[in-house]
Amino acid sequence: xAVVSQHPSWVICKSGTxxxxxxxxxxxQATTMFWYRQFPKQSLMLMATxxxxxxxxxxxxxEKDKFxxxxxxxxxxxxxxxxxxxxxxxFYICSSLGPSGPMPFGQGTRLTVV
Amino acid sequence: QQPVQSPQAVILRxxxxxxINCSSSKALYSVHWYRQKHGEAPVxxxxxxxxxxxxxxxxxxxxxxxxxxxxxxxxxxxxxxxxGTYFCGTPNLRSNxxxxxxxxxxTVTVRA
Numbered sequence: 001x002a003v004v005s006q007h008p009s010w011v012i013c014k015s016g017t018x019x020x021x022x023x024x025x026x027x028x029q030a031t032t033m034f035w036y037r038q039f040p041k042q043s044l045m046l047m048a049t050x051x052x053x054x055x056x057x058x059x060x061x062x063e064k065d066k067f068x069x070x071x072x073x074x075x076x077x078x079x080x081x082x083x084x085x086x087x088x089x090x091f092y093i094c095s096s097l098g099p100s101g102p103m104p105f106g107q108g109t110r111l112t113v114v
Numbered sequence: 115q116q117p118v119q120s121p122q123a124v125i126l127r128x129x130x131x132x133x134i135n136c137s138s139s140k141a142l143y144s145v146h147w148y149r150q151k152h153g154e155a156p157v158x159x160x161x162x163x164x165x166x167x168x169x170x171x172x173x174x175x176x177x178x179x180x181x182x183x184x185x186x187x188x189x190x191x192x193x194x195x196x197x198g199t200y201f202c203g204t205p206n207l208r209s210n211x212x213x214x215x216x217x218x219x220x221t222v223t224v225r226a
Contacts, residue, residue, distance in 0.1 A: 006155075034213060034214075042218070042219075043116070043201060043216045043217060043218045043219050044156065044201065044216045045216075046213065046214070046215070049213060093155050093156070103146075103158070103214070104158070105148075105155040105156050105157070105158075106155060107154070107155050108154065108155040110153075
């Protein structure tokens with residue numbers, strides 16, 4: 001079945017630095033990818049929809065200048081958390097439109113900002 | 115708008131049954147069910163596309179009542195491996211747009 005690979009699985013960074021998270025579709029072309037954020041013991045909240053070759057669509061309340069999304073190819077979407085702060089510490093998960101519909105999720109990236 | 119899940123949490127002994135409900139204030143065109151283990155990404159369980167549809171995998175099954183705008187997930191003869199947080203997800207648009215809104219989750223703990 002369709003596989004989405006997300007890297008890294010965890011990252012610790014200093015406050016004020018930027019972190020890039022990659023999401024790759026391994027055996028299919030993903031024209032659309034979704035980025036979610038999940039705080040401890042909470043549900044998944046959609047941050048943005050990434051479309052190959054065009055600007056990402058951000059959900060209300062998500063700062064587009066802070067969470068930069070690039071979807072330059074049909075197999076790779078990246079999320080860069082710029083000038084990260086401790087409140088950005090969270091579990092970030094990507095998913096995509098699989099060829100048969102249901103979204104495979106990436107493995108998730110646990111970001112800790114210290 | 116997020117679907118509403120109930121109960122918030124349930125504790126079971128191995129072999130017991132449980133039902134998790136997911137309801138929406140808006141029309142539902144499909145319902146997706148996922149299970150998430152601690153520290154891991156959610157894993158897809160099943161999707162229900164039509165009103166009246168029922169599906170299952172081993173002893174986990176689900177039903178979809180389009181008219182009532184709700185879906186239920188049934189855990190039958192629960193196993194220790196069923197522990198985790200279950201989420202239902204519903205698409206926002208009547209299309210193949212898989213931009214999902216997730217419920218708050220139901221934490222299931224199965225004890226020996």
